[in-house]
Amino acid sequence: MTLLLRQGSGQAYAEVIGDPIAQSKSPKIHNFWLGKLGIEAEYRACHVRPAELADYLAARRADPDWRGCNVTMPHKQAVMPLLGRIEAPADTIGAVNTILPGVKTGLSGTNTDASGFLEPLESVLAETHYFRMARIIGTGGAARAIITALAGHGFTLVVAGRDPAKARALLDELAPKGEHHAIHLSHFADPTTFAFDDREECCDLVINASSLGMQGQPALAFDWSHAPPGSIAYDIVTAPLDTAFLQGAQDRGFRTIDGLSMLIGQAAAAFEMFFGQRAPRQHDAELRAILAS
Template identity: 75%
Template structure:
Protein backbone atom coordinates (compact mmCIF):
# COMPACT_ATOMS: atom_id res chain seq x y z
CA UNK A 1 0.00 0.00 0.00
CA UNK A 2 1.43 3.38 -0.98
CA UNK A 3 2.17 6.11 1.56
CA UNK A 4 2.69 9.84 1.16
CA UNK A 5 6.32 10.86 1.41
CA UNK A 6 8.67 13.83 1.16
CA UNK A 7 12.44 13.80 0.98
CA UNK A 8 15.64 15.80 0.95
CA UNK A 9 17.91 15.90 -2.10
CA UNK A 10 21.54 16.89 -2.44
CA UNK A 11 25.05 15.76 -3.33
CA UNK A 12 26.24 14.41 -0.92
CA UNK A 13 23.17 13.59 1.16
CA UNK A 14 24.11 10.84 3.66
CA UNK A 15 24.95 13.43 6.34
CA UNK A 16 21.51 15.09 6.25
CA UNK A 17 19.60 15.28 9.53
CA UNK A 18 16.33 16.17 7.76
CA UNK A 19 14.95 12.59 7.73
CA UNK A 20 15.43 12.38 11.49
CA UNK A 21 13.71 15.74 12.05
CA UNK A 22 10.69 15.14 9.83
CA UNK A 23 10.41 11.51 10.91
CA UNK A 24 10.33 12.63 14.55
CA UNK A 25 7.51 15.10 13.86
CA UNK A 26 5.53 12.60 11.79
CA UNK A 27 5.73 10.15 14.67
CA UNK A 28 4.66 12.72 17.26
CA UNK A 29 1.63 13.70 15.16
CA UNK A 30 0.74 10.16 14.16
CA UNK A 31 0.84 11.00 10.46
CA UNK A 32 1.10 7.95 8.19
CA UNK A 33 3.82 9.25 5.89
CA UNK A 34 7.57 8.96 5.29
CA UNK A 35 10.48 11.33 4.84
CA UNK A 36 13.56 10.09 2.96
CA UNK A 37 16.97 11.16 1.73
CA UNK A 38 17.69 10.92 -1.99
CA UNK A 39 21.10 11.38 -3.59
CA UNK A 40 20.61 13.50 -6.71
CA UNK A 41 23.45 14.68 -8.95
CA UNK A 42 23.31 18.02 -10.74
CA UNK A 43 22.69 16.47 -14.13
CA UNK A 44 19.84 14.41 -12.66
CA UNK A 45 17.72 17.24 -11.28
CA UNK A 46 15.36 17.51 -14.27
CA UNK A 47 14.68 13.76 -14.39
CA UNK A 48 14.24 13.56 -10.62
CA UNK A 49 11.66 16.36 -10.52
CA UNK A 50 9.76 15.06 -13.55
CA UNK A 51 9.47 11.62 -11.98
CA UNK A 52 8.39 12.97 -8.59
CA UNK A 53 5.80 15.31 -10.05
CA UNK A 54 4.20 12.28 -11.70
CA UNK A 55 4.15 10.36 -8.40
CA UNK A 56 0.89 11.14 -6.53
CA UNK A 57 2.41 10.06 -3.21
CA UNK A 58 5.25 12.61 -3.38
CA UNK A 59 4.56 15.64 -1.16
CA UNK A 60 7.71 17.62 -1.98
CA UNK A 61 11.37 17.84 -1.11
CA UNK A 62 13.95 19.91 0.68
CA UNK A 63 16.98 20.94 -1.37
CA UNK A 64 20.46 21.13 0.07
CA UNK A 65 23.94 21.76 -1.33
CA UNK A 66 24.79 22.19 -4.12
CA UNK A 67 21.37 22.44 -5.83
CA UNK A 68 19.65 25.43 -4.19
CA UNK A 69 20.27 27.73 -7.15
CA UNK A 70 20.35 25.26 -10.04
CA UNK A 71 16.98 23.75 -9.16
CA UNK A 72 15.12 26.99 -9.95
CA UNK A 73 15.47 26.38 -13.68
CA UNK A 74 13.34 23.24 -13.34
CA UNK A 75 10.39 24.75 -11.43
CA UNK A 76 7.12 26.23 -12.64
CA UNK A 77 7.48 29.09 -10.14
CA UNK A 78 9.76 30.36 -7.39
CA UNK A 79 7.84 32.23 -4.72
CA UNK A 80 9.03 35.14 -2.62
CA UNK A 81 11.46 35.34 -0.96
CA UNK A 82 13.02 32.50 -2.99
CA UNK A 83 12.67 34.45 -6.24
CA UNK A 84 14.54 37.49 -4.91
CA UNK A 85 17.15 35.39 -3.13
CA UNK A 86 17.77 33.24 -6.19
CA UNK A 87 17.88 30.07 -4.09
CA UNK A 88 15.25 27.43 -3.29
CA UNK A 89 15.43 24.95 -0.43
CA UNK A 90 11.83 23.67 -0.46
CA UNK A 91 9.84 22.34 -3.42
CA UNK A 92 6.24 21.20 -3.31
CA UNK A 93 3.52 20.30 -5.83
CA UNK A 94 1.01 23.14 -6.11
CA UNK A 95 -2.06 23.40 -8.35
CA UNK A 96 -2.18 20.60 -10.94
CA UNK A 97 1.06 19.35 -9.33
CA UNK A 98 3.04 22.18 -10.91
CA UNK A 99 6.25 22.50 -8.92
CA UNK A 100 6.65 25.59 -6.74
CA UNK A 101 9.84 26.59 -4.94
CA UNK A 102 10.18 28.40 -1.63
CA UNK A 103 13.04 29.42 0.65
CA UNK A 104 12.50 28.55 4.31
CA UNK A 105 16.12 29.30 5.20
CA UNK A 106 15.19 32.94 5.89
CA UNK A 107 12.68 32.30 8.71
CA UNK A 108 14.80 29.37 9.92
CA UNK A 109 17.93 31.50 10.18
CA UNK A 110 16.16 34.41 11.90
CA UNK A 111 14.23 32.31 14.42
CA UNK A 112 16.92 32.13 17.17
CA UNK A 113 17.69 35.84 16.68
CA UNK A 114 14.12 37.07 17.16
CA UNK A 115 14.57 38.23 20.76
CA UNK A 116 17.59 40.34 19.74
CA UNK A 117 15.97 41.68 16.58
CA UNK A 118 12.95 42.91 18.51
CA UNK A 119 15.23 45.29 20.45
CA UNK A 120 16.27 48.69 19.18
CA UNK A 121 19.96 49.17 18.35
CA UNK A 122 22.09 52.14 17.40
CA UNK A 123 23.87 49.99 14.85
CA UNK A 124 23.72 46.45 13.49
CA UNK A 125 26.60 44.75 11.71
CA UNK A 126 27.06 41.19 10.45
CA UNK A 127 30.20 39.53 9.15
CA UNK A 128 28.99 36.74 6.87
CA UNK A 129 31.45 34.06 5.76
CA UNK A 130 30.50 32.32 2.51
CA UNK A 131 28.80 33.13 -0.78
CA UNK A 132 26.70 30.03 -1.55
CA UNK A 133 22.96 29.43 -1.57
CA UNK A 134 22.53 29.64 2.21
CA UNK A 135 24.56 32.87 2.29
CA UNK A 136 22.16 34.40 -0.25
CA UNK A 137 19.24 33.81 2.12
CA UNK A 138 21.19 35.15 5.10
CA UNK A 139 22.34 38.29 3.26
CA UNK A 140 18.74 38.99 2.21
CA UNK A 141 17.37 38.39 5.70
CA UNK A 142 19.91 40.53 7.57
CA UNK A 143 19.87 43.39 5.05
CA UNK A 144 16.09 43.60 5.48
CA UNK A 145 16.60 43.86 9.25
CA UNK A 146 18.87 46.89 8.92
CA UNK A 147 22.30 45.28 9.19
CA UNK A 148 25.42 46.67 7.61
CA UNK A 149 27.06 43.64 6.03
CA UNK A 150 30.63 42.48 5.51
CA UNK A 151 30.45 39.52 3.13
CA UNK A 152 33.59 37.38 2.88
CA UNK A 153 34.29 34.84 0.16
CA UNK A 154 37.19 33.20 -1.57
CA UNK A 155 36.21 35.36 -4.55
CA UNK A 156 35.59 38.94 -3.31
CA UNK A 157 34.21 39.94 -6.71
CA UNK A 158 31.48 37.32 -6.34
CA UNK A 159 30.77 38.62 -2.84
CA UNK A 160 30.52 42.20 -4.16
CA UNK A 161 28.15 41.14 -6.92
CA UNK A 162 25.97 39.31 -4.41
CA UNK A 163 25.73 42.36 -2.18
CA UNK A 164 24.89 44.62 -5.11
CA UNK A 165 22.18 42.20 -6.22
CA UNK A 166 20.59 41.30 -2.88
CA UNK A 167 21.34 44.15 -0.50
CA UNK A 168 21.58 47.58 -2.13
CA UNK A 169 22.49 49.79 0.83
CA UNK A 170 19.84 52.46 0.25
CA UNK A 171 17.08 49.87 0.05
CA UNK A 172 18.22 47.70 2.96
CA UNK A 173 18.27 50.50 5.51
CA UNK A 174 21.82 49.69 6.57
CA UNK A 175 25.06 51.43 5.76
CA UNK A 176 27.43 50.74 2.93
CA UNK A 177 28.08 47.01 2.64
CA UNK A 178 31.57 45.59 2.14
CA UNK A 179 32.99 42.58 0.29
CA UNK A 180 36.31 41.11 1.43
CA UNK A 181 38.50 38.07 0.82
CA UNK A 182 37.76 35.27 3.28
CA UNK A 183 41.48 35.10 4.03
CA UNK A 184 41.21 38.58 5.55
CA UNK A 185 39.78 37.05 8.73
CA UNK A 186 42.33 34.25 9.07
CA UNK A 187 45.14 36.28 10.65
CA UNK A 188 44.98 38.16 13.98
CA UNK A 189 44.23 41.87 14.01
CA UNK A 190 44.92 44.56 16.63
CA UNK A 191 41.96 46.66 15.45
CA UNK A 192 40.51 48.68 18.34
CA UNK A 193 36.72 48.38 18.22
CA UNK A 194 34.65 51.34 19.27
CA UNK A 195 32.04 51.24 22.05
CA UNK A 196 29.55 48.48 21.14
CA UNK A 197 26.99 49.37 23.81
CA UNK A 198 23.57 49.32 22.17
CA UNK A 199 24.91 47.61 19.03
CA UNK A 200 24.18 44.16 17.63
CA UNK A 201 27.09 42.31 16.01
CA UNK A 202 26.91 38.90 14.34
CA UNK A 203 29.59 36.64 12.87
CA UNK A 204 27.94 33.99 10.70
CA UNK A 205 29.56 30.99 9.09
CA UNK A 206 27.28 30.51 6.08
CA UNK A 207 29.75 28.23 4.30
CA UNK A 208 30.37 24.47 4.45
CA UNK A 209 33.87 25.10 5.84
CA UNK A 210 34.32 23.28 9.11
CA UNK A 211 31.81 20.60 8.12
CA UNK A 212 32.93 17.00 8.44
CA UNK A 213 34.92 16.16 5.31
CA UNK A 214 35.43 19.83 4.38
CA UNK A 215 38.47 22.07 4.97
CA UNK A 216 38.52 23.98 8.27
CA UNK A 217 37.28 27.55 8.53
CA UNK A 218 40.14 29.89 9.40
CA UNK A 219 38.68 32.74 11.46
CA UNK A 220 40.59 34.65 14.13
CA UNK A 221 38.22 35.99 16.79
CA UNK A 222 40.21 39.20 17.18
CA UNK A 223 38.11 40.32 14.18
CA UNK A 224 34.88 40.12 16.19
CA UNK A 225 33.70 43.05 18.32
CA UNK A 226 33.12 42.46 22.04
CA UNK A 227 29.66 41.03 22.60
CA UNK A 228 29.30 39.67 19.08
CA UNK A 229 27.15 36.56 18.56
CA UNK A 230 28.74 33.64 16.71
CA UNK A 231 26.32 31.71 14.49
CA UNK A 232 27.41 28.59 12.58
CA UNK A 233 24.95 26.94 10.18
CA UNK A 234 27.06 23.74 9.99
CA UNK A 235 25.34 20.78 11.68
CA UNK A 236 27.96 18.02 11.30
CA UNK A 237 29.74 18.31 13.62
CA UNK A 238 27.36 20.35 15.73
CA UNK A 239 30.14 21.71 17.94
CA UNK A 240 32.45 23.19 15.34
CA UNK A 241 35.88 24.65 15.91
CA UNK A 242 34.37 28.01 14.90
CA UNK A 243 31.91 27.86 17.83
CA UNK A 244 34.42 26.41 20.29
CA UNK A 245 36.87 29.22 19.59
CA UNK A 246 34.10 31.83 19.76
CA UNK A 247 33.02 30.61 23.18
CA UNK A 248 36.62 30.60 24.38
CA UNK A 249 36.86 34.24 23.28
CA UNK A 250 33.79 35.10 25.36
CA UNK A 251 31.13 35.23 22.63
CA UNK A 252 27.60 33.87 22.72
CA UNK A 253 27.00 31.09 20.20
CA UNK A 254 24.17 29.70 18.09
CA UNK A 255 24.63 26.27 16.54
CA UNK A 256 23.35 24.96 13.23
CA UNK A 257 20.46 22.96 14.68
CA UNK A 258 18.60 26.20 15.35
CA UNK A 259 18.40 27.13 11.67
CA UNK A 260 17.98 23.52 10.55
CA UNK A 261 14.99 22.85 12.80
CA UNK A 262 13.47 26.28 12.15
CA UNK A 263 13.56 25.99 8.36
CA UNK A 264 12.38 22.37 8.51
CA UNK A 265 9.31 23.37 10.51
CA UNK A 266 8.19 25.76 7.77
CA UNK A 267 8.79 23.12 5.10
CA UNK A 268 6.96 20.45 7.11
CA UNK A 269 3.72 22.38 6.85
CA UNK A 270 4.12 22.69 3.07
CA UNK A 271 4.60 18.93 2.79
CA UNK A 272 2.16 17.51 5.32
CA UNK A 273 -0.38 20.29 5.92
CA UNK A 274 0.10 20.52 9.69
CA UNK A 275 2.35 22.66 11.89
CA UNK A 276 5.40 20.89 13.26
CA UNK A 277 5.03 20.02 16.98
CA UNK A 278 7.67 22.45 18.23
CA UNK A 279 6.85 21.77 21.88
CA UNK A 280 9.15 18.75 21.51
CA UNK A 281 12.20 20.72 20.35
CA UNK A 282 14.30 19.86 23.41
CA UNK A 283 13.78 16.12 22.84
CA UNK A 284 14.50 16.51 19.13
CA UNK A 285 17.75 18.35 19.82
CA UNK A 286 18.87 15.55 22.15
CA UNK A 287 18.19 12.98 19.43
CA UNK A 288 20.02 14.96 16.76
CA UNK A 289 22.97 15.65 19.05
CA UNK A 290 23.49 12.03 20.14
Protein backbone atom coordinates in the same frame (compact mmCIF):
# COMPACT_ATOMS: atom_id res chain seq x y z
CA MET B 1 23.01 5.10 -12.25
CA THR B 2 19.23 4.92 -12.15
CA LEU B 3 17.23 7.05 -9.75
CA LEU B 4 15.21 5.23 -7.13
CA LEU B 5 11.70 6.17 -8.23
CA ARG B 6 8.49 5.17 -6.50
CA GLN B 7 4.92 5.97 -7.37
CA GLY B 8 1.50 5.05 -6.08
CA SER B 9 2.57 3.53 -2.75
CA GLY B 10 -0.55 4.91 -1.08
CA GLN B 11 1.42 6.60 1.70
CA ALA B 12 2.19 10.29 1.63
CA TYR B 13 5.88 11.14 1.65
CA ALA B 14 8.31 14.00 1.25
CA GLU B 15 12.07 13.89 0.97
CA VAL B 16 15.32 15.80 0.66
CA ILE B 17 17.45 15.70 -2.48
CA GLY B 18 21.11 16.51 -2.93
CA ASP B 19 24.49 15.25 -4.08
CA PRO B 20 25.73 13.87 -1.72
CA ILE B 21 22.81 13.26 0.60
CA ALA B 22 23.80 10.58 3.15
CA GLN B 23 24.86 13.26 5.64
CA SER B 24 21.44 14.95 5.74
CA LYS B 25 19.74 15.15 9.13
CA SER B 26 16.40 16.15 7.59
CA PRO B 27 14.88 12.63 7.61
CA LYS B 28 15.48 12.33 11.36
CA ILE B 29 13.86 15.72 11.97
CA HIS B 30 10.73 15.22 9.87
CA ASN B 31 10.17 11.59 10.86
CA PHE B 32 10.52 12.58 14.53
CA TRP B 33 7.74 15.13 14.08
CA LEU B 34 5.58 12.76 12.05
CA GLY B 35 5.87 10.22 14.85
CA LYS B 36 4.99 12.74 17.55
CA LEU B 37 1.89 13.85 15.63
CA GLY B 38 0.85 10.32 14.60
CA ILE B 39 0.80 11.24 10.91
CA GLU B 40 0.85 8.27 8.53
CA ALA B 41 3.56 9.56 6.22
CA GLU B 42 7.32 9.38 5.83
CA TYR B 43 10.24 11.57 4.94
CA ARG B 44 13.38 10.22 3.35
CA ALA B 45 16.55 11.17 1.50
CA CYS B 46 17.04 10.71 -2.23
CA HIS B 47 20.43 10.97 -3.91
CA VAL B 48 19.91 13.05 -7.07
CA ARG B 49 22.88 13.98 -9.23
CA PRO B 50 22.83 17.19 -11.28
CA ALA B 51 22.16 15.37 -14.55
CA GLU B 52 19.16 13.60 -12.95
CA LEU B 53 17.27 16.66 -11.71
CA ALA B 54 14.84 16.97 -14.62
CA ASP B 55 13.96 13.25 -14.58
CA TYR B 56 13.52 13.29 -10.83
CA LEU B 57 11.09 16.22 -10.91
CA ALA B 58 9.10 14.73 -13.80
CA ALA B 59 8.68 11.45 -11.92
CA ARG B 60 7.71 13.07 -8.64
CA ARG B 61 5.25 15.46 -10.25
CA ALA B 62 3.35 12.42 -11.55
CA ASP B 63 3.28 10.71 -8.15
CA PRO B 64 0.07 11.49 -6.16
CA ASP B 65 1.73 10.43 -2.90
CA TRP B 66 4.58 12.93 -3.15
CA ARG B 67 4.13 16.02 -0.97
CA GLY B 68 7.31 17.82 -2.03
CA CYS B 69 10.98 17.91 -1.25
CA ASN B 70 13.71 19.93 0.35
CA VAL B 71 16.70 20.82 -1.78
CA THR B 72 20.27 20.90 -0.59
CA MET B 73 23.71 21.24 -2.20
CA PRO B 74 24.36 21.59 -5.07
CA HIS B 75 20.82 22.01 -6.48
CA LYS B 76 19.40 25.14 -4.84
CA GLN B 77 19.94 27.32 -7.90
CA ALA B 78 20.14 24.69 -10.63
CA VAL B 79 16.60 23.51 -9.89
CA MET B 80 14.99 26.91 -10.45
CA PRO B 81 14.63 26.81 -14.29
CA LEU B 82 12.90 23.43 -13.97
CA LEU B 83 10.03 24.77 -11.84
CA GLY B 84 6.76 26.30 -12.99
CA ARG B 85 6.74 28.99 -10.31
CA ILE B 86 9.20 30.59 -7.90
CA GLU B 87 7.53 31.90 -4.74
CA ALA B 88 8.76 34.56 -2.33
CA PRO B 89 11.28 34.72 -0.79
CA ALA B 90 13.08 32.32 -3.14
CA ASP B 91 12.61 34.79 -5.99
CA THR B 92 14.52 37.45 -4.05
CA ILE B 93 17.12 35.10 -2.58
CA GLY B 94 17.74 33.46 -5.94
CA ALA B 95 17.79 29.96 -4.46
CA VAL B 96 15.18 27.28 -3.71
CA ASN B 97 15.30 24.88 -0.78
CA THR B 98 11.69 23.64 -0.84
CA ILE B 99 9.66 22.32 -3.80
CA LEU B 100 5.92 21.73 -3.64
CA PRO B 101 3.48 20.10 -6.09
CA GLY B 102 0.63 22.15 -7.51
CA VAL B 103 -2.46 21.38 -9.56
CA LYS B 104 -2.52 24.48 -11.76
CA THR B 105 0.99 25.91 -11.61
CA GLY B 106 2.91 22.64 -11.54
CA LEU B 107 5.92 22.53 -9.28
CA SER B 108 6.64 25.63 -7.22
CA GLY B 109 9.79 26.53 -5.35
CA THR B 110 10.21 28.55 -2.19
CA ASN B 111 12.87 29.08 0.46
CA THR B 112 12.69 28.54 4.21
CA ASP B 113 16.41 29.11 4.91
CA ALA B 114 15.99 32.81 5.64
CA SER B 115 13.20 32.33 8.19
CA GLY B 116 15.03 29.36 9.70
CA PHE B 117 18.19 31.41 10.09
CA LEU B 118 16.36 34.32 11.74
CA GLU B 119 14.32 32.20 14.18
CA PRO B 120 16.93 32.00 17.00
CA LEU B 121 17.62 35.73 16.58
CA GLU B 122 14.00 36.86 17.03
CA SER B 123 14.47 38.21 20.56
CA VAL B 124 17.63 40.07 19.55
CA LEU B 125 16.03 41.61 16.48
CA ALA B 126 13.06 42.75 18.54
CA GLU B 127 15.40 45.09 20.43
CA THR B 128 16.25 48.60 19.28
CA HIS B 129 19.87 49.11 18.15
CA TYR B 130 21.53 52.23 16.85
CA PHE B 131 23.83 50.09 14.68
CA ARG B 132 23.76 46.54 13.38
CA MET B 133 26.64 44.77 11.63
CA ALA B 134 27.07 41.19 10.46
CA ARG B 135 30.30 39.58 9.33
CA ILE B 136 29.30 36.74 7.00
CA ILE B 137 31.77 34.08 5.90
CA GLY B 138 30.74 32.32 2.70
CA THR B 139 29.20 33.07 -0.68
CA GLY B 140 27.11 29.95 -1.37
CA GLY B 141 23.38 29.23 -1.34
CA ALA B 142 23.02 29.57 2.43
CA ALA B 143 24.86 32.88 2.36
CA ARG B 144 22.37 34.18 -0.21
CA ALA B 145 19.48 33.57 2.20
CA ILE B 146 21.37 35.04 5.14
CA ILE B 147 22.42 38.18 3.24
CA THR B 148 18.83 38.74 2.12
CA ALA B 149 17.42 38.16 5.61
CA LEU B 150 19.84 40.47 7.42
CA ALA B 151 19.71 43.24 4.83
CA GLY B 152 15.98 43.36 5.51
CA HIS B 153 16.68 43.96 9.20
CA GLY B 154 18.96 46.95 8.75
CA PHE B 155 22.35 45.29 9.02
CA THR B 156 25.53 46.61 7.49
CA LEU B 157 27.09 43.52 5.95
CA VAL B 158 30.69 42.41 5.53
CA VAL B 159 30.84 39.33 3.29
CA ALA B 160 34.07 37.34 3.13
CA GLY B 161 34.85 34.73 0.50
CA ARG B 162 37.66 33.17 -1.46
CA ASP B 163 36.58 35.39 -4.35
CA PRO B 164 35.82 38.95 -3.17
CA ALA B 165 34.37 39.75 -6.59
CA LYS B 166 31.70 37.08 -6.05
CA ALA B 167 31.00 38.48 -2.58
CA ARG B 168 30.62 41.96 -4.08
CA ALA B 169 28.27 40.65 -6.77
CA LEU B 170 26.11 38.98 -4.12
CA LEU B 171 25.83 42.22 -2.17
CA ASP B 172 25.03 44.23 -5.29
CA GLU B 173 22.30 41.73 -6.22
CA LEU B 174 20.76 40.97 -2.83
CA ALA B 175 21.47 44.09 -0.75
CA PRO B 176 21.93 46.98 -3.18
CA LYS B 177 21.08 49.56 -0.52
CA GLY B 178 23.54 50.34 2.25
CA GLU B 179 27.30 50.60 2.58
CA HIS B 180 28.19 46.92 2.57
CA HIS B 181 31.67 45.48 2.14
CA ALA B 182 33.20 42.48 0.31
CA ILE B 183 36.57 41.15 1.43
CA HIS B 184 38.82 38.13 1.02
CA LEU B 185 38.39 35.26 3.45
CA SER B 186 41.98 35.65 4.64
CA HIS B 187 41.14 39.05 6.15
CA PHE B 188 39.77 37.37 9.26
CA ALA B 189 42.56 34.79 9.64
CA ASP B 190 45.20 36.99 11.27
CA PRO B 191 44.83 38.91 14.55
CA THR B 192 43.86 42.56 14.47
CA THR B 193 44.62 45.35 16.93
CA PHE B 194 41.58 47.35 15.80
CA ALA B 195 40.07 49.19 18.77
CA PHE B 196 36.32 48.71 18.65
CA ASP B 197 34.22 51.56 19.99
CA ASP B 198 31.70 51.24 22.80
CA ARG B 199 29.34 48.55 21.48
CA GLU B 200 26.44 49.12 23.86
CA GLU B 201 23.13 49.14 22.00
CA CYS B 202 24.87 47.67 18.94
CA CYS B 203 24.13 44.29 17.45
CA ASP B 204 27.12 42.40 16.03
CA LEU B 205 26.88 38.99 14.39
CA VAL B 206 29.70 36.77 13.16
CA ILE B 207 28.34 34.04 10.90
CA ASN B 208 29.96 31.03 9.28
CA ALA B 209 27.69 30.48 6.28
CA SER B 210 30.19 28.20 4.56
CA SER B 211 31.12 24.51 4.80
CA LEU B 212 34.50 25.38 6.34
CA GLY B 213 34.92 23.53 9.60
CA MET B 214 32.57 20.74 8.54
CA GLN B 215 33.78 17.15 8.81
CA GLY B 216 35.89 16.41 5.75
CA GLN B 217 36.30 20.10 4.88
CA PRO B 218 39.17 22.50 5.56
CA ALA B 219 39.20 24.34 8.86
CA LEU B 220 37.83 27.86 9.13
CA ALA B 221 40.61 30.29 10.01
CA PHE B 222 38.99 33.07 12.03
CA ASP B 223 40.72 35.12 14.70
CA TRP B 224 38.24 36.35 17.29
CA SER B 225 40.01 39.68 17.67
CA HIS B 226 37.88 40.66 14.66
CA ALA B 227 34.67 40.35 16.71
CA PRO B 228 33.47 43.37 18.68
CA PRO B 229 32.52 42.99 22.35
CA GLY B 230 29.09 41.43 22.78
CA SER B 231 29.12 39.67 19.40
CA ILE B 232 26.94 36.64 18.68
CA ALA B 233 28.66 33.77 16.85
CA TYR B 234 26.46 31.69 14.54
CA ASP B 235 27.68 28.61 12.67
CA ILE B 236 25.42 26.83 10.19
CA VAL B 237 27.62 23.71 10.18
CA THR B 238 25.90 20.72 11.83
CA ALA B 239 28.66 18.08 11.73
CA PRO B 240 30.40 18.56 14.08
CA LEU B 241 27.87 20.54 16.07
CA ASP B 242 30.37 22.13 18.44
CA THR B 243 32.73 23.48 15.81
CA ALA B 244 36.14 25.00 16.43
CA PHE B 245 34.60 28.30 15.32
CA LEU B 246 32.01 28.15 18.10
CA GLN B 247 34.56 26.93 20.63
CA GLY B 248 36.70 29.96 19.86
CA ALA B 249 33.72 32.24 20.39
CA GLN B 250 32.86 30.57 23.69
CA ASP B 251 36.44 31.02 24.88
CA ARG B 252 36.00 34.78 24.31
CA GLY B 253 32.72 34.80 26.23
CA PHE B 254 30.48 35.32 23.20
CA ARG B 255 26.98 33.93 22.86
CA THR B 256 26.84 31.12 20.29
CA ILE B 257 24.17 29.63 18.03
CA ASP B 258 24.82 26.24 16.45
CA GLY B 259 23.77 24.83 13.10
CA LEU B 260 20.84 22.83 14.46
CA SER B 261 19.00 26.06 15.21
CA MET B 262 18.76 27.07 11.55
CA LEU B 263 18.29 23.47 10.39
CA ILE B 264 15.34 22.83 12.69
CA GLY B 265 13.82 26.25 12.02
CA GLN B 266 13.84 25.89 8.23
CA ALA B 267 12.63 22.31 8.50
CA ALA B 268 9.63 23.35 10.62
CA ALA B 269 8.46 25.79 7.96
CA ALA B 270 8.76 23.12 5.26
CA PHE B 271 7.07 20.46 7.42
CA GLU B 272 3.89 22.50 7.64
CA MET B 273 3.89 22.95 3.86
CA PHE B 274 4.37 19.22 3.25
CA PHE B 275 2.03 17.73 5.84
CA GLY B 276 -0.43 20.48 6.75
CA GLN B 277 0.32 20.59 10.47
CA ARG B 278 2.71 22.64 12.53
CA ALA B 279 5.83 20.89 13.75
CA PRO B 280 5.56 20.01 17.48
CA ARG B 281 8.31 22.33 18.61
CA GLN B 282 7.69 21.62 22.29
CA HIS B 283 9.88 18.56 21.72
CA ASP B 284 12.90 20.50 20.43
CA ALA B 285 15.15 19.47 23.32
CA GLU B 286 14.47 15.78 22.67
CA LEU B 287 14.99 16.27 18.94
CA ARG B 288 18.28 18.09 19.43
CA ALA B 289 19.53 15.26 21.65
CA ILE B 290 18.72 12.75 18.90
CA LEU B 291 20.43 14.83 16.22
CA ALA B 292 23.51 15.45 18.36
CA SER B 293 24.00 11.77 19.23
